Amino acid sequence: MLELQNIDVFYGNIQALHDISITIRQGEIVTLIGANGAGKSTTLMTISGILPPRHGRVIFLNQQISGLMPDRIVQLGISQVPEGRHIFPALTVSENLDLGAFLRRDHAAIADDKAWLYGLFPILEKRRQQPGGTLSGGEQQMLAIARALMARPKLLLLDEPSMGLAPLITKQIFEILLKLNKEHQTTIFLVEQNANLALRIAHRAYVLENGRVVLQGDAAVLRDNPVVQKAYLGM
Amino acid sequence: MEYFIELLFSGLTRGSIYALIALGYTMVYGIIGLINFAHGEMYMIGAFTGLIVAEILLIYQFPLPAVFVLTALAAVIWSSAYGFTVERIAYRPLRKAPRLAPLISAIGMSIFLQNYVQLVQTADFLPFPSLIPEFAFLEPYAGIIGSTDAAILVVSLIAMLLLSVMVKWTRIGKAMRATAQDQKMALLVGVNVDRIISFTFILGSGLAAIGGVLIASHVGQINVFIGFIAGIKAFTAAVLGGIGSIPGAVLGSYVLGLTESLTTGYVSSDYEDVFAFALLVLILIFRPSGLLGKASVDKV
Amino acid sequence: MFPLLTVNKLSMDFGGIRAIDKFNMRINAGEIVALIGPNGAGKTTFFNCLTGIYQPTDGELLWTLPNRSSRTLNGLKPHRITEQGLARTFQNIRLFRSMTVLENVMIGRHCRTATTILGAVLRPPSVTREEKETIEISFALLERVGLADVAHERADNLPYGAQRRLEIARALATEPLLLLLDEPAAGMNPQEGQELEALIRSINNDQIAVLLIEHDMQLVMRLADHIFVLEYGRLIAEGAPEKIRNDPAVIRAYLGEEGIHHA
Amino acid sequence: MITRHDLRHAGLTGLWFMFLTFPLVVIKINPIEHTVHWRWSNMVWIGVVSFLASLTIRLVQGRRRTGENEKQQSLLQTSVRQFDLLRRPAFFRAALITSSVLLISFPLFFSSYQVNILTTALMYVVLGLGLNIVVGMAGLLDLGYVAFYAVGAYTYALLHLHFNLGFWMVLPIGGLLGALFGLLLGFPVLRLRGDYLAIVTLAFGQIVRLILENWSEFSKGPSGIANIARPGLFGLTLSPEATITYLYYLMIGLVGLTVFVVNRLQNSRIGRAWQALREDEIACQAMGIDKTKIKLSAFALGATWAGMAGVFFAAKTTFVNPASFTFIESAIILCIVVLGGMGSIAGVMVGALILILLPEYLRAVADYRMLAFGAILVVMMIVRPQGLIAPKRRTYTLPSTHNPVNSSDVPASDR
Amino acid sequence: TYAENTIKIGVTGAHQGDLASYGLPSLKATQLVVKDINSQGGINGVPIELLAEDDGCKPEVATNVATKLVAAGVKAVIGHVCSGPTKATLPIYRDANVVVISPAATTPNLSQDGTYQNFFRTIAADDAQARLQTDFTLQTLKAKKIAILHDKGDYGKGLAEYARTFIEQSKDAKVVLFEGVTPGAVDYSAVIQKIKRSNADAVLFGGYHPEASKIVGQMRQKRLTIPFVSDDGVKDATFLKVAGKDAEGVYATGPADVSNNPIAIMYRDKFRAAEGAEPGSFFDNAVAAALALTQAMIKAGTADADALIKALRTQKVATPFGDITFDDRGEPVGIGFFIYQVQNGRFVLVQ
């Protein structure tokens, strides 16, 4: 479904990604793990078209998307929960959600989705008319996830969704992700520091180190890999 | 009392004049946080284009309403084109630059455009034909409000209403607000940020051009420096109302215009600007985000 | 053991929302205390009240130093509170982004140094000495959090985890008696979390009390001497980790049925 | 290599500019005689020039390899980057010595006219460095800086007029009054942020000017105050040329003092606090910095230099009137600071020299002078948005261990 | 005898920008006169070299310009055009012993205390103009309540203040309003309502034509038809063009109508031939200044300041205004002001 082919990305003169190749198949949950600064967020931003790769291509549904404007990429069905949440601070919770569905025109279905998400995150419904910027950290994280879901993406990119969430909510969100994946065939690409959790729900995983893919394979296999266990699972 | 009403209307006229320019200021500021010092030049260019077109049409003896409509149209088209081009050349390359770089670029653009028009046209004052006919029904009140005053008042209110509705309710308005707050995230929800910013400049410049034609026909003369002076006042008005807020820009303009006219009326026109600026300072001390502005949300 | 900080019936309203509701707590000198609770419970808001960024709607904050009488923190400006010996980190990292790592820490020394404008211009020996001391202390702190080798990097070029540690070093530079940490482990992987744990312990060994907001329960359970649990601004439980772990109200509101073991 | 794509792009650009400039550049009406004059040849020129310009820019920038937004280094950018040479300590020292020698010997080789112009430019160095404290270091956008300059100038003018006080007496008074007014402005704007602060400072600048203009009993209004004494030199009377040279060296002295003080402040507890304030107000307070005190001190200190420069200005022109203190003046000083490089002392100096000398020497292209000036401002910002000489972070060495953490020993003044 | 092979004379004023229309005519006039002199062999055989400098009407620029001219060795300067720059630069010229003849600076206090022996002008000072305005308003228009407006500028406000003083001294009428309007403002209706309320029966305005035409226009819009009396900053062709119909009936003071003077005709024709346009403000004054200066140089036989000053004070020169001399303060004797009224789009002399 999504294919990164030999991607190199630079910040000015500093190279952040070296020859990255990643494949995600329809209906999969794939996770990307790696230490701080390994280049995980950079990878997601490259897929979304915010950062242009200097070499290599990104293919989505048999179409090259590297070089397209970000709004075109969203339109093709890729949406992202970015690192740091990026809530529109002065817009209300409800308006933030509406913007998630910015490119959709099916008003009735949008309203349904909104109701569904309010059901999933009751606190958001309570805070409906509050400016997004005044929410607590965890509430913002929920909003960011809900906003991405409002786009009904074919491929959902998540950058550390569990950051700042209470354990109960984290669990709940991962259940939602599984459900989306099973029932709606949403493909998910997950970046997560909580590698334990990520490897548990993912089908496959990639490990990134200093901008290079160093390991890849079945999530279950990687979870038993001693290197991974030591470096990322804290065992 | 009659005197007060007279002053009230002259304040409203002045306020509406500021409002026509302030609206564009506030929109551009709202979307990219730039004090666009070149915005006043869009107004000036609108007025010059308007003068050129109006003169030609008048020479060919078009009827006055047609002259007015075509003049305004041409002014809007070219001012918008300038607004669009200026953004592309002077501001877009600076999107990610330090905050003050685009401000300096805007000051440079303002100087450039003034001198450009001076060079290709003239530095002299030029008479601007009166494009708005004397409305018969206003004649009894001519001592208080003229037909041009009325036209300016009405147009500024309509512009404010349309813009507010647009920003609050339409898709493009939503996209503008999203872009204003977080460009990266706006991209990630599928907003074409470049296009939205261009659109804002086009809209703001077009409004300024309508202002240019109306105001020039009210004042009866133009030169290349009108943009700068009016720009500073309009900017003040926009901040007073709460920068980024569309009703705020209009309210701020009225407050400014009224302060000036009442100061002139009851104190002295020597100090109209002193009072206006002092009021601005006072209001901002008690409402640090202007009359209708929202305090910026900064969750700790 | 004496109470360093006593909070009496603290309340905080935002418009219609009551973010903190008659909250009572006590922190003893040298303790590690954790504050946990669901998202939006009011934990960060509590920090903000404590450090003077918000004025609480109601209630009292009492600060007691050894061998001195208590004084209230209510109404003090944030910088006065820092002078009293409270220092904090932020949930959303707030470093001085374009300054170097070292300069960030040096700024923490501001309230413990005295150079005036005139002194800065004339640079008498006392100022030179103070400046030298500031640099030394700051370097030492950077070494302690493992950032000495990036001392001259711009702060915002650091990876996330390093930025969190820098915030801690910066807070330590103000010589606090109570260190407030708002989700220090967020965005860190388990490995880094363990390093952080060691760091917090070593800070605590210097008789600095720590008040910790954190959603990583393993970390909290291992570190905290005492835990307070907030829900909707109200205290729903307090006590030793063992007690909290099995408290039904806490499980319902926060930990979830299966607890943390399977998370 | 010029591709067809480039040509097409340049062609479209040319067409666009022909359309854009059509009414203003082609048509000239005479609204009195009601005649129209068509200047079609101008349109051709615009088309050709913008076509070529667009093509050149595209070629210079090089074609983008992939992606749309990738930042490419244009030739222009790399050439301007040569300014970074100043970072190298050896080069910096050499440049410093050469320029000092040049500056000091300047009056020996140049006419008094040139010396006079350079004195003006140096005055703007002082103004720029003062504003740099407020804008560059403390991050408070001040659009009314010229008000303090006016305060200084009128302090001297009035004290000289009424009490016949001399330059040397008034110089510190001007500085103090500047500081006082800085505080006066500082108090109300303490709560304001960002651009609201900017507009209030702009308003303040206007208010000061308007009062000077309208309160004739106090300030002599728009006709200004003439016949202000030049600085004395132990009671000697100097010839006009000698006076100019004398003023020049006084100015050099003032610049030296300013650089010394500003540099020391910048590398101190106070300077760091200003920068912290600029970066993050809330974190700054949480680190125990008294926001009020630090903000006010930045305003006051910045204004002090403007006050002194004002005294100097009055002494130099021997005439002051309100028209010298318009908003444009504030804008120019701001341009100096930003264009030179906010927070960088060397940058501000270079900025002042360029921006003040440029229009003087652009007189050669008389009609295009200000046009070029505006265009240069825009282009410089695009090519070098962080300023000509970006401030360099100070690196410290650990004094006790003789183990420099960063080997590049950058002179403190080049931050 | 002259050491150098040319005599340098400076010409300054605003030569670019919005005020160029006040400065350029002087420059052209001086150039025409000097061309004539040089073609007749210069000053006793030495040609004159003109150094033109733009002061933009800004005092701080003007002092630079003055130093530049002094450094270049000029013996005399025709200029400056605006009062502010003139005031600012006179000390420089005095110290350098350079004679200054301004064709346009009208502030009275330039000459009155005798500080500047080197200063002359070929235009009457503002107090004379204000005197004429008030006399006219009081005696011919028989106004009893007078509103005085000015543009807050050096020139306009100075004039207005003299007018106020003269009216108050005369005791024939009252000043019911004295206010400055902000130049460049978009609307003057508030101040016009104020005039209306003051029941003034005439408006005196001190300032330049852009404000004047706006005020007159808006007075007419607000149906206020009392007489409008203004100054030579308004007696300008641009005023007629910009104000159009509204200009009808406006009074303005201005220098003598020189259209019958042969010297004036000669230089105006030369100007038209060279530029294809009508000469603008202060053209005749500058011709007079240039003629007075060159004649004095010829008479003195030297360009040294003292001799030159003496020659200027004693000679009688034929100028576009007729024969003029200078008094001890450098004021022209023989150049006065007259009242004009706009009738059918032209300024017509009022007897």
Ligand SMILES: Nc1ncnc2c1ncn2[C@@H]1O[C@H](COP(=O)(O)OP(=O)(O)OP(=O)(O)O)[C@@H](O)[C@H]1O
């Ligand atoms: N805007 C930027 N400019 C320069 N370098 C950057 C920028 N953003 C990231 N980097 C660098 O690129 C590398 C990869 O960063 P990235 O944010 O992708 O890492 P990450 O794996 O997401 O880390 P984290 O776990 O901290 O989120 C890091 O070394 C980082 O310092």
Ligand SMILES: Nc1ncnc2c1ncn2[C@@H]1O[C@H](COP(=O)(O)OP(=O)(O)OP(=O)(O)O)[C@@H](O)[C@H]1O
């Ligand atoms: N400035 C504000 N205006 C309005 N409401 C606010 C403001 N600040 C916080 N709140 C609300 O108060 C509640 C408590 O927020 P707080 O940030 O203290 O939560 P928290 O316990 O830190 O949660 P988290 O674990 O998600 O960070 C939230 O519901 C939030 O929406």
Ligand SMILES: [Mg+2]
């Ligand atoms: Mg990341």
Ligand SMILES: [Mg+2]
């Ligand atoms: Mg929180």
